[in-house]
Amino acid sequence: MLWETLLRVLVSGIANGAIYASVAVGFSIIYRSGKVFNIAQGEMLMLATFMAMTFFGMGMNHWVALALTATAMGLLGLGVERFVLRPLVGQSEMALFMATLGLLLVLNGLGVIMFGTEPRLFPDVLGTERWLVGTVSIKQSAVLGTALVAGSVAGLAWFFRSTRTGLFMTAVAESHQIARSLGVNVQRSIGLSWAIAGVVATISAAAFMSGRSVSPEIASIAFVALPVVLLSGLESIGGVMLGGIIVGVGQSMAAAWLDPYTEGGASLLFPFALMMLILLFRPQGLFGWKRVERI
Amino acid sequence: MYRACGSFSETYSDDMALMRTRWQWLALAILMVGLVCYPLVASSGWIRFATITGITIISVLGLQILVGLTGQVSVGQSAFMGIGAYFGAIAAMKFHMPFPLPILVGATGAAIVGVLFGLPAARIKGFYLALTTLAAQFVFQFTIVRLPDSWFGGSAGISVAPPVIFGVQINSTVGFYYLTLPFTVLAVFAALFIMRSRVGRALISVRDNDLAAEVTGINVIYYKVAAFGLASFFAGLAGGLLAYENKLAHFEQFTLFESIWYLGMLIVGGMGSILGAVLGAVSLRFVQEILALVSPRMAELLPGARYDIAFPMINVVLGVLIIVFLIYQPRGLAHLYRRGERYARVWPFPY
Numbered sequence: 076m077l078w079e080t081l082l083r084v085l086v087s088g089i090a091n092g093a094i095y096a097s098v099a100v101g102f103s104i105i106y107r108s109g110k111v112f113n114i115a116q117g118e119m120l121m122l123a124t125f126m127a128m129t130f131f132g133m134g135m136n137h138w139v140a141l142a143l144t145a146t147a148m149g150l151l152g153l154g155v156e157r158f159v160l161r162p163l164v165g166q167s168e169m170a171l172f173m174a175t176l177g178l179l180l181v182l183n184g185l186g187v188i189m190f191g192t193e194p195r196l197f198p199d200v201l202g203t204e205r206w207l208v209g210t211v212s213i214k215q216s217a218v219l220g221t222a223l224v225a226g227s228v229a230g231l232a233w234f235f236r237s238t239r240t241g242l243f244m245t246a247v248a249e250s251h252q253i254a255r256s257l258g259v260n261v262q263r264s265i266g267l268s269w270a271i272a273g274v275v276a277t278i279s280a281a282a283f284m285s286g287r288s289v290s291p292e293i294a295s296i297a298f299v300a301l302p303v304v305l306l307s308g309l310e311s312i313g314g315v316m317l318g319g320i321i322v323g324v325g326q327s328m329a330a331a332w333l334d335p336y337t338e339g340g341a342s343l344l345f346p347f348a349l350m351m352l353i354l355l356f357r358p359q360g361l362f363g364w365k366r367v368e369r370i
Numbered sequence: 371m372y373r374a375c376g377s378f379s380e381t382y383s384d385d386m387a388l389m390r391t392r393w394q395w396l397a398l399a400i401l402m403v404g405l406v407c408y409p410l411v412a413s414s415g416w417i418r419f420a421t422i423t424g425i426t427i428i429s430v431l432g433l434q435i436l437v438g439l440t441g442q443v444s445v446g447q448s449a450f451m452g453i454g455a456y457f458g459a460i461a462a463m464k465f466h467m468p469f470p471l472p473i474l475v476g477a478t479g480a481a482i483v484g485v486l487f488g489l490p491a492a493r494i495k496g497f498y499l500a501l502t503t504l505a506a507q508f509v510f511q512f513t514i515v516r517l518p519d520s521w522f523g524g525s526a527g528i529s530v531a532p533p534v535i536f537g538v539q540i541n542s543t544v545g546f547y548y549l550t551l552p553f554t555v556l557a558v559f560a561a562l563f564i565m566r567s568r569v570g571r572a573l574i575s576v577r578d579n580d581l582a583a584e585v586t587g588i589n590v591i592y593y594k595v596a597a598f599g600l601a602s603f604f605a606g607l608a609g610g611l612l613a614y615e616n617k618l619a620h621f622e623q624f625t626l627f628e629s630i631w632y633l634g635m636l637i638v639g640g641m642g643s644i645l646g647a648v649l650g651a652v653s654l655r656f657v658q659e660i661l662a663l664v665s666p667r668m669a670e671l672l673p674g675a676r677y678d679i680a681f682p683m684i685n686v687v688l689g690v691l692i693i694v695f696l697i698y699q700p701r702g703l704a705h706l707y708r709r710g711e712r713y714a715r716v717w718p719f720p721y
Contacts, residue, residue: 091466112497123583159693159697162697163696163697164653166696166700168496168497169441169443169496169500170696170700171429172443172497172500173443173633173637173692173696174692174693174696176445176473176630176633176634176692177634177688177689177690177691177692177693177696178689178693179689180627180630180631180634180685180688180689180692181685181686181689181690181693182689183682183685183689184681184682184683184684184685184686184687184689185682185686186682187679187682187685188679188682188683188686197392197712244588270424277616298504298508301501301504338515338516339516340512340513340515343512343623344509344512344513347505347509347512348506348509350501350502350505351490351502351505354494354499354501354502355490355493355494358493358494360496
């Protein structure tokens with residue numbers, strides 16, 4: 076009985092953790108290559124989801140629709156760099172953060188205006204089968220989605236560690252000034268990171284929304300992904316997978332064992348309590364660069 | 371500060387005076403009379419707008435002390451307002467305190483919670499600190515519903531009876547306007563005096579360079595945490611007033627969007643000046659009011675005819691305004707006002 080509960084908690088925790096990781100990786104890509112903390116990452120996920128649904132609604136093949144969405148989201152990322160961030164080059168990190176808060180308002184409002192607030196069903200793109208492991212049933216879409224996210228996170232980690240472009244982008248995160256004087260195109264690096272984040276948002280939409288009913292409120296997933304990215308460290312790309320699993324499993328444990336006593340509050344509060352603890356005791360996270368400003 | 375030719379000070383107290391010429395006193399008097407007479411000319415919708423704007427000004431002033439003076443960005447101001455509203459509502463309804471007390475209880479309670487959430491400021495700064503205020507926002511929203519209904523009313527919130535002052539029950543739009551006005555005026559002057567006092571100068575020095583401030587003998591951690599307390603006190607004051615105005619303290623009035631809007635008001639108004647907080651709050655509330663009036667018409671023009679686009683329209687316009695001001699006028703409306711003032715002083719000469 077305990078083992079069955081534990082297995083169920085693990086399965087749902089890892090699947091949820093992968094969602095958080097897929098959003099968190101968007102945070103760390105953008106932070107790692109431009110020192111911009113994009114609080115509007117959840118809104119990008121929401122836009123990608125609804126854009127894909129619009130394309131599905133036109134009767135397109137699922138994969139064509141997803142490819143189109145990825146292109147559009149990439150262009151959106153480039154547009155954000157061009158019209159919001161480029162004019163703010165050289166401003167403080169806080170000004171950039173507040174600009175992404177403005178972006179959050181804009182994208183959220185646009186999403187609600189264009190797609191309405193009523194929940195809609197996202198089509199099954201990753202299959203509907205369920206597998207039984209012991210007594211616990213596992214959805215095929217969750218397994219495929221988790222694998223897809225794990226694959227893309229691994230690919231991105233490799234890209235940032237081992238390719239020339241990825242290393243250039245890492246250099247930009249270290250210091251705009253020095254990167255530029257060494258001949259790195261800072262603007263292109265930031266633009267590219269935003270485009271990648273847009274594509275990643277499409278991947279996470281495809282991986283996790285299939286078969287669910289979605290409304291613009293799914294954007295708030297990003298706030299639960301905040302502790303994930305803080306836990307793994309803002310600059311670490313591979314680490315978000317581990318961070319996501321820790322947060323996801325912790326949350327489903329809280330849901331399984333604490334929620335009955337707290338009216339469902341424990342699982343909602345867990346990520347934020349964890350976030351406060353991380354910020355207090357290890358702000359650079361598990362794998363981040365130790366650069367947090369102290370007084 | 372640009373002063374008219376011939377207006378010079380002979381004593382130190384003259385030099386520090388807030389009001390230095392007779393014309394300034396006159397302008398202040400006219401403004402006050404105008405504010406008092408406003409309900410005589412405005413329709414009830416616009417009186418309510420003025421009340422809400424006054425409450426917003428109080429909250430944004432608090433945020434100005436935290437963000438503009440101390441340089442610690444907070445995205446949780448409306449959560450602290452909510453705490454003030456709930457504490458005030460409980461003081462009024464459960465303990466039956468007479469009118470001004472519940473608001474003070476709410477403000478003090480909010481200040482205490484604000485200090486608690488500000489404690490991480492002792493260890494971290496920058497946007498890591500902003501994230502703790504974001505956590506405060508969510509902890510507030512998620513906790514208050516799930517605590518036992520007998521504590522904070524659960525999902526229904528706490529309804530607040532109209533306040534009674536000297537035996538008169540205040541229950542009309544005009545009444546709430548006159549209830550809010552003294553608090554707003556007091557808050558503006560309190561913020562002005564805080565900014566010009568030792569505390570304000572300490573906060574500004576912490577913002578400009580906390581290392582240098584520490585070396586000069588300022589207790590940096592104390593002032594950083596105290597700024598959270600002050601900001602939350604103002605927020606709690608505003609929240610308590612809002613609870614009276616809406617006759618309800620409810621967590622859905624205090625969302626993350628509200629918090630971001632307050633930050634937007636600060637950016638549009640101008641960081642680090644009291645005038646900026648007032649201008650930002652008034653102008654953005656005005657934009658919101660106009661959008662709320664216009665958007666039902668706009669919804670008819672859009673395909674699909676959705677009638678609930680006021681809220682997302684406000685978000686889009688405010689978000690665009692935040693970005694535009696950050697890019698083109700990072701010092702905000704207050705700076706534009708000062709430039710206009712200077713231009714008017716030397717007119718018709720260029721300088």
